[in-house]
Amino acid sequence: MPEKYSIISKGKNIMLRDGAKSDIEHYIRWWDEGEWRNYDAPWEVENEDISKKKRKKMFKKLYIKSKKYPRQRAIISTLEGTPLGWVNRYNDREDLDFWYIGIDICEDEYLGRGCGTEALELWIEYLLDNSDIHKISLRTYSFNKRMQKVAEKVGFVKEGREREIKKWKGRYIDRVGYGLLRKKWKDDKEEDR
Ligand SMILES: CC(C)(COP(=O)(O)OP(=O)(O)OC[C@H]1O[C@@H](n2cnc3c(N)ncnc32)[C@H](O)[C@@H]1OP(=O)(O)O)[C@@H](O)C(=O)NCCC(=O)NCCS
Numbered sequence: 540m541p542e543k544y545s546i547i548s549k550g551k552n553i554m555l556r557d558g559a560k561s562d563i564e565h566y567i568r569w570w571d572e573g574e575w576r577n578y579d580a581p582w583e584v585e586n587e588d589i590s591k592k593k594r595k596k597m598f599k600k601l602y603i604k605s606k607k608y609p610r611q612r613a614i615i616s617t618l619e620g621t622p623l624g625w626v627n628r629y630n631d632r633e634d635l636d637f638w639y640i641g642i643d644i645c646e647d648e649y650l651g652r653g654c655g656t657e658a659l660e661l662w663i664e665y666l667l668d669n670s671d672i673h674k675i676s677l678r679t680y681s682f683n684k685r686m687q688k689v690a691e692k693v694g695f696v697k698e699g700r701e702r703e704i705k706k707w708k709g710r711y712i713d714r715v716g717y718g719l720l721r722k723k724w725k726d727d728k729e730e731d732r
Contacts, residue, residue, distance in 0.1 A: 542620070547613050548661040553654050555613040555626060555661050558602025562614060562622045566598045567591050569645035575624065578683050579643050582707060609669035615644065615658045623649050626662040637674035637718070638666065642686075651685070659693050664728075667721055674720050680705075681713040690717045694724060 547555040558566075569575070576584045589597075601612055602625075612627045624644040630637065640662060644655050663675055677695055679686040691697070695717035703711035 544614075544620075547610055548665045549618070550657045550661050552618065553615055553623065553657050553661075554618055555658065555665065556616055556620075557606075557610070558598060558614050559620075559622075560599075560603070562602070563595050563598050565622050565645075566602075567594050569624075570594060573645045574647050574650060575643045575645045578680075578686065579641070580680075582705070609666055613662065613665075615642075615654065622646075623654060624658075626658055628662075628666060636672065637676050638672055639676050639678060640666070641677070655685075655689050656692055659689060663693065663719065663724065667724060672721065674718055676719075677717045679715055679717075681715060682707075687715060687717075693719075694727060695719045 542559045542561050544559040545557045547557065549555075570584075570587065570589075602614060605611065609628075611629070612625060614622050615624045615626060616622045623646045624642070627641045628638040629641070630639055640659075642655060642659055642662070644650055644658075666672060666675065676698075677690055679690070681700075687697075696719065697715065698718045699716045701714040701716070704714050705712050
């Protein structure tokens with residue numbers, strides 16, 4: 540019997556949805572394998588030492604039980620429900636008028652096939668439509684050219700570059716910041732119609 544989950548947003552090729560129990564085995568595997576781990580703050584991923592039991596508990600708490608509105612996290616999946624990765628939002632400063640968002644496609648064979656672009660567009664649209672947040676930001680690192688391309692493709696504007704913030708694999712890397720304003724996003728969408 541197909542598992543029940545709430546669909547957050549549906550696109551042409553992928554959807555964003557709440558987590559399901561059947562995602563847990565994939566989620567646990569993603570932390571052990573996959574190209575994504577080389578791109579999303581790899582020094583953090585490398586140092587993570589969390590047991591499978593704890594990961595399972597975390598997944599249930601963050602992706603299945605949490606019904607925060609608007610969602611803080613969602614699973615990116617095919618329209619048939621196969622999980623591919625996640626999107627999230629975060630901000631350690633509640634007094635500011637923006638959220639950071641993040642994304643990881645964790646199934647290697649789905650990289651570079653347009654899923655990331657579609658998932659980001661769905662996530663941004665969902666967050667703007669279900670809140671009055673003024674701005675959405677995204678940060679990545681200088682070595683992640685694909686993320687930078689996708690950010691610009693969906694409408695983020697490059698706002699800054701923090702130079703040489705981390706030495707990684709023998710060389711210093713920069714952090715690159717992007718931002719997207721609600722009004723500009725909505726105006727652009729209106730024009731596309
Ligand atoms: C970054 C990520 C979300 C993008 O999603 P995706 O589905 O792989 O990307 P898409 O297929 O939608 O688009 C990729 C675009 O980048 C371009 N691209 C790929 N590699 C590139 C490179 N090295 N330099 C410049 N552009 C590149 C592609 O040509 C494509 O652009 P186009 O459609 O104009 O041709 C996904 O690759 C991912 O999760 N990567 C691993 C984890 C990660 O980097 N997370 C982000 C951490 S900040």
